[in-house]
Amino acid sequence: xxxxxxLGVADTATKIASGEVSAAECFAAWREAAAGDELxxxxxxxxDGASEEPAHGPLGGVPIAVKDIxxxxxxxTTAGSRILEGYRPPYSATAxxxxxxxxxxxxxxxxxxxxxxxxxxxxxxxxPVLNPWDRTRVPxxxxxxxxxxxxxxxxxxxIGTDTGGSIRxxxxxxxxxxxxxxxxxxxxxxxxxxxxxxxxxGPLTRDVADAALLLAWLEGRDPLDSTSVGIxxxxxxxxxxxxxxxxxxxxxxxxxxxxxxxxREVFEATLARIEQLGGELAEVTLPNAEHGISxxxxxxxxEASSNLAxxxxxxxxxxxxxxxxxxxxxxxxRAEGFGAEVKRRIMLGTYALSSGYYxxxxxxxQRVRTLITEDYVGAFSEVDFVVTPTAPSVAFKLGEKTQDPxxxxxxxxxxxxxxxxxxxxxxxxxxxxxxxxxxxxLPVGFQIAAPAFAEQRLxxxxxxxxxxxxxxxxxxxxxx
Amino acid sequence: MAELEAVIGLEIHVQxxxxxxxxxxxxxxxxxxxxxxxxPICLAHPGVLPVxxxxxxxxxxQIAAALECEVAPRSIFHRKNYFYPDNPKAYQISQYDIPLxxxxxxxxxxxxxxxxxxxxxxxVHVGESGRIHGSGASLVDFNxxxxxxxxxxxxxxxxxxxxxxxxxxxxxxxxxQLGVSDVNMEEGSLRVDANVSVRPxxxxxxxxxxxxxxxxxxxxxxxxxxxxxxxxxxxIEAGGRIEQETLHFDPRSGDLTPLRSKEEAHDYRYFPEPDxxxxxxxxxxxxxxxxxxxxxxxxxxxxxxxELGLAGNVALTLATAPATAExxxxxxxxxxxxxxxxxxxxxxxxLAAALRATDGESDAAESKVEPAALAGLLTMVQEKKISHGxxxxxLASLVAEGGDPAAIVEREGLAQISGDDxxxxxIVEKAxxxxxxxxxxxxxxxxxxxxAIVGAVMKETKGRADGGEVNRLIKERIGPG
Numbered sequence: 001x002x003x004x005x006x007l008g009v010a011d012t013a014t015k016i017a018s019g020e021v022s023a024a025e026c027f028a029a030w031r032e033a034a035a036g037d038e039l040x041x042x043x044x045x046x047x048d049g050a051s052e053e054p055a056h057g058p059l060g061g062v063p064i065a066v067k068d069i070x071x072x073x074x075x076x077t078t079a080g081s082r083i084l085e086g087y088r089p090p091y092s093a094t095a096x097x098x099x100x101x102x103x104x105x106x107x108x109x110x111x112x113x114x115x116x117x118x119x120x121x122x123x124x125x126x127x128p129v130l131n132p133w134d135r136t137r138v139p140x141x142x143x144x145x146x147x148x149x150x151x152x153x154x155x156x157x158x159i160g161t162d163t164g165g166s167i168r169x170x171x172x173x174x175x176x177x178x179x180x181x182x183x184x185x186x187x188x189x190x191x192x193x194x195x196x197x198x199x200x201x202g203p204l205t206r207d208v209a210d211a212a213l214l215l216a217w218l219e220g221r222d223p224l225d226s227t228s229v230g231i232x233x234x235x236x237x238x239x240x241x242x243x244x245x246x247x248x249x250x251x252x253x254x255x256x257x258x259x260x261x262x263x264r265e266v267f268e269a270t271l272a273r274i275e276q277l278g279g280e281l282a283e284v285t286l287p288n289a290e291h292g293i294s295x296x297x298x299x300x301x302x303e304a305s306s307n308l309a310x311x312x313x314x315x316x317x318x319x320x321x322x323x324x325x326x327x328x329x330x331x332x333x334r335a336e337g338f339g340a341e342v343k344r345r346i347m348l349g350t351y352a353l354s355s356g357y358y359x360x361x362x363x364x365x366q367r368v369r370t371l372i373t374e375d376y377v378g379a380f381s382e383v384d385f386v387v388t389p390t391a392p393s394v395a396f397k398l399g400e401k402t403q404d405p406x407x408x409x410x411x412x413x414x415x416x417x418x419x420x421x422x423x424x425x426x427x428x429x430x431x432x433x434x435x436x437x438x439x440x441x442l443p444v445g446f447q448i449a450a451p452a453f454a455e456q457r458l459x460x461x462x463x464x465x466x467x468x469x470x471x472x473x474x475x476x477x478x479x480x
Numbered sequence: 481m482a483e484l485e486a487v488i489g490l491e492i493h494v495q496x497x498x499x500x501x502x503x504x505x506x507x508x509x510x511x512x513x514x515x516x517x518x519x520p521i522c523l524a525h526p527g528v529l530p531v532x533x534x535x536x537x538x539x540x541x542q543i544a545a546a547l548e549c550e551v552a553p554r555s556i557f558h559r560k561n562y563f564y565p566d567n568p569k570a571y572q573i574s575q576y577d578i579p580l581x582x583x584x585x586x587x588x589x590x591x592x593x594x595x596x597x598x599x600x601x602x603x604v605h606v607g608e609s610g611r612i613h614g615s616g617a618s619l620v621d622f623n624x625x626x627x628x629x630x631x632x633x634x635x636x637x638x639x640x641x642x643x644x645x646x647x648x649x650x651x652x653x654x655x656x657q658l659g660v661s662d663v664n665m666e667e668g669s670l671r672v673d674a675n676v677s678v679r680p681x682x683x684x685x686x687x688x689x690x691x692x693x694x695x696x697x698x699x700x701x702x703x704x705x706x707x708x709x710x711x712x713x714x715x716i717e718a719g720g721r722i723e724q725e726t727l728h729f730d731p732r733s734g735d736l737t738p739l740r741s742k743e744e745a746h747d748y749r750y751f752p753e754p755d756x757x758x759x760x761x762x763x764x765x766x767x768x769x770x771x772x773x774x775x776x777x778x779x780x781x782x783x784x785x786x787e788l789g790l791a792g793n794v795a796l797t798l799a800t801a802p803a804t805a806e807x808x809x810x811x812x813x814x815x816x817x818x819x820x821x822x823x824x825x826x827x828x829x830x831l832a833a834a835l836r837a838t839d840g841e842s843d844a845a846e847s848k849v850e851p852a853a854l855a856g857l858l859t860m861v862q863e864k865k866i867s868h869g870x871x872x873x874x875l876a877s878l879v880a881e882g883g884d885p886a887a888i889v890e891r892e893g894l895a896q897i898s899g900d901d902x903x904x905x906x907i908v909e910k911a912x913x914x915x916x917x918x919x920x921x922x923x924x925x926x927x928x929x930x931x932a933i934v935g936a937v938m939k940e941t942k943g944r945a946d947g948g949e950v951n952r953l954i955k956e957r958i959g960p961g
Contacts, residue, residue: 069527070527071525071526071527077526079526084526087526089520089525089526089527090520090525091520091525093527188529188755189527189528189529190527190528191527192526192527193526193527193755195754196754196755197754223531224529224531225529225531225755226529226530226531226532226755226756226757227529227754227755227756227757302751303751303754305561305749306559306561306570306571306749306751309561309563309569309570309571310524310526310568310569310570311526312563312570314565314568314620315523315524315525315568316525316526326565326618327563330563350749353561353749353750353751354747354749355747355749358749358750358751362751
């Protein structure tokens, strides 16, 4: 039984398709693992007695953890928020339907930072997720439940959402692969909006091949999402084994940034590995990337302040018992239903959009966004990829940054620029590093960003690099 | 003090008669059970996204073409943020700094802009006031929520209440003839708000304006503006100042009362709607919108006045009833030698009256009267083959049973009796003899007395004589007075 839990997406599907194991048997094994969740990775997991219907489709029978930000018909969906407690959507997200159509089975709804606002999963109304490598540490966020479930052996694969790094950073902190596709590659329909111009759905998996397999079924133009376009030509399994002829740009600005020594060491070793595989390194400049965090923390809260205004207690979710007139009902429902970080961002965003401040904040942030996008266009005229560490540090302690939102925000500095530019970026595990202050070694992510819609090239290169790195550490493994 | 001139601009919301809502697939409806045409999208469930209705865009483009607007190559949808239960997303998707269309004109009034947006849901406030304040409870019907709207904003080019109402009628007729809306003010598919201010006549500056809402008929529109103009004039003449505010018109009392600031004071925090891409109409869509335009009322009025010499009111009557206008034009084409204004007067006067007199059916185009038949009738009247009075009788026959006017004249023996064949002269002479008294009074200079003799002749001939000719024959016989 337990060997089933060792398998990734492709192998599981193959085993089921060949009849070696039934879909029901496979699901039961994973369901049992999910039911034993000690990481608080799931907010809901599938009931016992899973469907006996035979597997179908290319992902036939593969169980999947779905971030609780995706609407799932009839299945509780909270986005990690008290305000959606008890909400069971009347419809399913396009991403969920596409995976379902490909044969995947919903294993559970993964915990997350409330409305995807956070980098540590400590902002979930339903308690933080623990990092399977060290349960005193955060798994990253906001897709922390998805990442911990995959890394902790509670799911073979997961989907999450990335707005400023919410797939890549938790993937890095949990030692798995996380891909944020190009904005528009995957439908956002049914994905509870945080910052609509940035949100994008992507896979969190054990390896790059699995990420490609999920993306192949997730991507595509959706008539229900006007901003979706899909990826021309689709996605095929990555097969590249070297990096010959490919140029990897390392931002010059990286030198001055506060990257932990252990992370820097793994990053440099990975650069050396790229050269060994025949890849070429070059310095590129992204002069405006340093303003990415500032722009992001204006644009995302601004959009969020509007997106979250619908949670008013009138039509669904929780409603305050406090009573009073309409306005008081709105106020008490939102006061009780939203957590501190969500309120902080709603206030930031409301201010940034208000009359008289719009140009100075939202307008200015959009101009910065344009400049950052242009920086990448410039860089990609010289190189095929831009590489950085995914996060400046390994997983930090629970509670370490909760009193300092700004320090928490600065952890997003490497992931936010690609989000603002709308380009695809992947985090692959590149090695282990000792955390500052000592302790067991923890995973370090290596981020590769590519031009818009160059997912296939990105996956091919990441696959080659992944093979060369040969990362095979497991939580509770060599150091644990 | 200089006379105070009225300065009025209108904001018109037109509900588009598309099959489905602006951003989801729910059907449009009116007067159905509440909340039957809803879905996760128009109820603003978490995670849903808007998809623009292509038909609404096409209708918007037709309105833009009819109003001679410039269409933006890429117009932008914005979010207008406010909390209210009629607005489940807490933002309305509208257009802001780059609307669908700008800089147009209808008649003498310039169009500032026209943009696409979605309607709010309908609130029903349970209680005496019918408004949210003072109501016991409020109910929301989301059937209307998300209905496509085009908002049209004029420049402040109107100078009086009656002028504003008349122009609004022209706009309604224009939109009606495009076939893109039901334009029913009572049902709310056409809603007109007015921005009203006054200023010293001759001044170029604009005074402080107030916005008038809830005038759900043209009559109320006119009355509301009149009341507000009077109020503003009184305030200013008493040395006061006009406060910028929104006023609610009460059609029962005719009162205008300010809306409470809580309903009104908004910072809408507009920003571009990130869920939608810019609206970029293709060349083909623009061409189709232009080609779909019928001849619109303003153009028809101009043509009828300038080319056909019709009076303004007759041209207006025809232009606001395109099927009748079509009937008029076909009749005119067939009625050789008959002046356009005669044809128009018959169509809008005698024929309309005859149709109303039957079973209330007043649409010429739907009647039994063929344009060619009416043309034949008018030619006979023109050539004095029958009298005007007989013409009316024949028309009544045509309205009742259709057919050929010449045959009716023949059958009814309505051919005009003229003086030349002696028959009419004999009847005239007999009538004069029977009315010697009247003949005497005419000789004494009382011309009006001739009516009694003419009446007697008409009675005798059953209206088959020409009035002018009868007059001439009488006067010949009395001799110069």
